[in-house]
Amino acid sequence: MAENNYRLVVDATDENLHTVLGFLEEHLEEHDCPFKVIMQISLAIEEAFVNVAHYAYEETGTADFDLYFEDGAVTITMTDSGMAFDPLAQEDPDVSLSAEERGIGGLGILLVKKTMTSVEYKREDDKNILIMRREY
Amino acid sequence: MEIIKTLEGNKLTVALKGRLDTTTAPELEGELKGSLDDITSLVMDFKDLEYISSAGLRVLLQVSKIMNGKGEYKIVNVCADIMEVFEITGFIDILTIE
Numbered sequence: 001m002a003e004n005n006y007r008l009v010v011d012a013t014d015e016n017l018h019t020v021l022g023f024l025e026e027h028l029e030e031h032d033c034p035f036k037v038i039m040q041i042s043l044a045i046e047e048a049f050v051n052v053a054h055y056a057y058e059e060t061g062t063a064d065f066d067l068y069f070e071d072g073a074v075t076i077t078m079t080d081s082g083m084a085f086d087p088l089a090q091e092d093p094d095v096s097l098s099a100e101e102r103g104i105g106g107l108g109i110l111l112v113k114k115t116m117t118s119v120e121y122k123r124e125d126d127k128n129i130l131i132m133r134r135e136y
Numbered sequence: 137m138e139i140i141k142t143l144e145g146n147k148l149t150v151a152l153k154g155r156l157d158t159t160t161a162p163e164l165e166g167e168l169k170g171s172l173d174d175i176t177s178l179v180m181d182f183k184d185l186e187y188i189s190s191a192g193l194r195v196l197l198q199v200s201k202i203m204n205g206k207g208e209y210k211i212v213n214v215c216a217d218i219m220e221v222f223e224i225t226g227f228i229d230i231l232t233i234e
Contacts, residue, residue: 014158014159015159017157017158017159018159036217039186039187039217040217040220042187043187043189043221046157046158046189047189047190050158050189050191095224095225095226095229096226096229097226097230098230099197099200099201099204099230099231100201100204102197102230104190104193104194104197107190107193107194107225108189108190110224110225111189111190111221111224111225114224115224
């Protein structure tokens with residue numbers, strides 16, 4: 001019987017993206033998550049993690065990942081100690097604009113919202129806590 | 137990620153293999169920068185591309201802006217998972233996908 005809780009702490013840098021995704025994919029596979037869903041969760045986590053890597057800290061800092069599995073669902077909690085930022089408070093980009101008018105901002109968080117079943121943000125003890133749940 | 141470029145006259149085909157993500161998108165940007173000056177037809181072949189994130193979308197959008205007015209730009213052989221990302225982000229309407 002596989003365990004239900006896993007934790008990873010990394011420095012929030014682009015170089016660690018594949019460490020994070022490798023950790024995630026390994027445990028999702030152990031818990032019989034379908035390949036297609038693993039891909040979608042990877043996408044959400046890449047977007048969320050890269051946001052922290054690029055914007056949360058003036059210098060560098062860490063991102064913590066906690067995975068919690070229940071029957072047919074995973075909850076991924078990402079915590080950082082960077083500046084307060086609620087990704088869910090940002091307006092969604094206008095996806096109907098033409099290529100010339102389109103900026104690229106906000107697409108990452110849109111992908112997080114669309115690929116996860118639910119996403120919640122909390123600010124606690126000077127930490128940003130993003131709770132992403134996906135049923136499968 | 138592997139990037140295979142094939143040039144025939146003014147037509148450039150760029151085949152991508154693997155993952156177009158935060159760590160690999162700058163490679164593609166670097167490969168294309170400066171290679172598009174005389175190009176009037178650009179085809180991106182996604183047959184062996186498995187994954188794309190917003191970093192990859194950013195490069196596709198930049199290329200679209202460069203190619204606009206210069207000629208044809210299309211993406212071919214897109215798998216279902218990547219098509220879904222194009223749908224969510226509205227890229228399906230701004231890129232020519234065959």
